[in-house]
Amino acid sequence: MNSHIKAVDINNVWKFFNLGGTVLVEGKHGDDIDVMPASWSMPIDYNKLGVVLDSTHYTRKLIEKEGYFLLALPTVKIVKELMYLGSNSKNDVDDKVEQSGLKFFNIEGCDFPLPEGCVAWAVCKVLKEPHNEKTYDLFIGEVVAGYADDRIFNDKGEPTFETAGEELSILPNFGGAYFYSLGKRVSVPGY
Amino acid sequence: MNSHIKAVDINNVWKFFNLGGTVLVEGKHGDDIDVMPASWSMPIDYNKLGVVLDSTHYTRKLIEKEGYFLLALPTVKIVKELMYLGSNSKNDVDDKVEQSGLKFFNIEGCDFPLPEGCVAWAVCKVLKEPHNEKTYDLFIGEVVAGYADDRIFNDKGEPTFETAGEELSILPNFGGAYFYSLGKRVSVPGY
Incomplete structure (x- = not known):
C-alpha cells in the first residue's frame, strides 16, 4: 500500500x-465492481456526501443492492482512465473497469478496493431516500470511513496542494472533457 | 452594466x-437582501442547482419567503468580501451586505441585483421539498435565468479561464479560509 495513505477523521x-x-x-456487490466519474457531488453535512447518479448507470444498480458507495477524488494523473470510465458502460462492456486501466489497492478494514491515482476516499452508507433517488437521482450517504494522501494535507488538517505538485491536483470540470488543475493558494486578507 | 455579461442558455x-x-x-424579499457564501452546492440536473443552507441563516429566511434564490460564482477578486459575508450574519448586523463592500449591478429582466466580482449567475425557483429542507437543509432550485462573463467562455460554450487571467478564477474551497485558484487546462488524451 501507498505509505502516504492515512485514515481521516470522519468529520x-x-x-x-x-x-x-x-x-x-x-459500487460493488459481491465480486461485481463498477466505477464511474461524476461531477454532481457535494457535502450535504459534515459527515454526509451527496451524489447524482442516473438510473441507467450500472454503478447505481450495485449501490442499490449493497447500500454503500465509495467516492474517490481523482487526480490529473488518471484523467485518461476517468474519461474511459465515463465514456463506457458496464451495461455494454463487461470488463469496462479492467479496460479502463484503473488500478486498485486494499486497505485493512475497508471492504472497497480503493482506486489508485486519487488523493481522498470516502466510504458512504446510503441513507435511503426513495423520493430523492427517484425524482432527482440523488443519493445521500453517511461517511463511515475516510482516507487521504498525506501529501495534500498536513498534521493540522490544512491543505497542501501547493507543495504536492500538479500531478496530485484534483480535477474541476466544466462538463465533457474540459478539466482544470488547481492553481495557487489564494491569500485572504486577515486570515 | 459590465459589457462582458451575457445571458446563458438555461441548460x-x-x-x-x-x-x-x-x-x-x-436571497431577497421586498427591499431586504442578504448574501452568504456556500460551498455545499452542485448541479442536480441540467436545469437544476442544489445548495445546503443552514436554518439559522438570514439568507435562507428570505429565500423561504420569496421562493427564489440567486447563485453567483465569485472570483479571487472578491475573496475578502466573501469572507466578510461568511463571518457575519444579518441576524446580528443589519447592514452586513453594505459593510461587506460587495457591489451589485442590475440587468434588464432580472429581479435580483447581481453581485459584482463574479463570473456566473443563476436565478433559481425553489422546488418545494419540505423533507430535504428540514432534514438536510438542502434547497433545490430550477434555473429560470442564467448569465456569465464572456471572458470565461467562448462562442462554442467552451471555458476559457486559461486566457481570462487569474483574477477571474473561481474559488475552490477546503473549508474555512483555504481557497485555491483554478490552474491550467488539463489535456485529455484523445479529446
Missing part, C-alpha cells in the same frame, strides 16, 4: 470533497 | 457551477 472528510473536483463513484 | 448554466467553486447565495 473532516467533507473538506476534500468540498474542493469541487470530479469524483469517481464506486 | 448550460450548470457547467459554471459544475466547476465546484464556492458560490454566493443571495
Whole structure:
C-alpha cells in the first residue's frame, strides 16, 4: 500500500470533497465492481456526501443492492482512465473497469478496493431516500470511513496542494472533457 | 452594466457551477437582501442547482419567503468580501451586505441585483421539498435565468479561464479560509 495513505477523521472528510473536483463513484456487490466519474457531488453535512447518479448507470444498480458507495477524488494523473470510465458502460462492456486501466489497492478494514491515482476516499452508507433517488437521482450517504494522501494535507488538517505538485491536483470540470488543475493558494486578507 | 455579461442558455448554466467553486447565495424579499457564501452546492440536473443552507441563516429566511434564490460564482477578486459575508450574519448586523463592500449591478429582466466580482449567475425557483429542507437543509432550485462573463467562455460554450487571467478564477474551497485558484487546462488524451 501507498505509505502516504492515512485514515481521516470522519468529520473532516467533507473538506476534500468540498474542493469541487470530479469524483469517481464506486459500487460493488459481491465480486461485481463498477466505477464511474461524476461531477454532481457535494457535502450535504459534515459527515454526509451527496451524489447524482442516473438510473441507467450500472454503478447505481450495485449501490442499490449493497447500500454503500465509495467516492474517490481523482487526480490529473488518471484523467485518461476517468474519461474511459465515463465514456463506457458496464451495461455494454463487461470488463469496462479492467479496460479502463484503473488500478486498485486494499486497505485493512475497508471492504472497497480503493482506486489508485486519487488523493481522498470516502466510504458512504446510503441513507435511503426513495423520493430523492427517484425524482432527482440523488443519493445521500453517511461517511463511515475516510482516507487521504498525506501529501495534500498536513498534521493540522490544512491543505497542501501547493507543495504536492500538479500531478496530485484534483480535477474541476466544466462538463465533457474540459478539466482544470488547481492553481495557487489564494491569500485572504486577515486570515 | 459590465459589457462582458451575457445571458446563458438555461441548460448550460450548470457547467459554471459544475466547476465546484464556492458560490454566493443571495436571497431577497421586498427591499431586504442578504448574501452568504456556500460551498455545499452542485448541479442536480441540467436545469437544476442544489445548495445546503443552514436554518439559522438570514439568507435562507428570505429565500423561504420569496421562493427564489440567486447563485453567483465569485472570483479571487472578491475573496475578502466573501469572507466578510461568511463571518457575519444579518441576524446580528443589519447592514452586513453594505459593510461587506460587495457591489451589485442590475440587468434588464432580472429581479435580483447581481453581485459584482463574479463570473456566473443563476436565478433559481425553489422546488418545494419540505423533507430535504428540514432534514438536510438542502434547497433545490430550477434555473429560470442564467448569465456569465464572456471572458470565461467562448462562442462554442467552451471555458476559457486559461486566457481570462487569474483574477477571474473561481474559488475552490477546503473549508474555512483555504481557497485555491483554478490552474491550467488539463489535456485529455484523445479529446
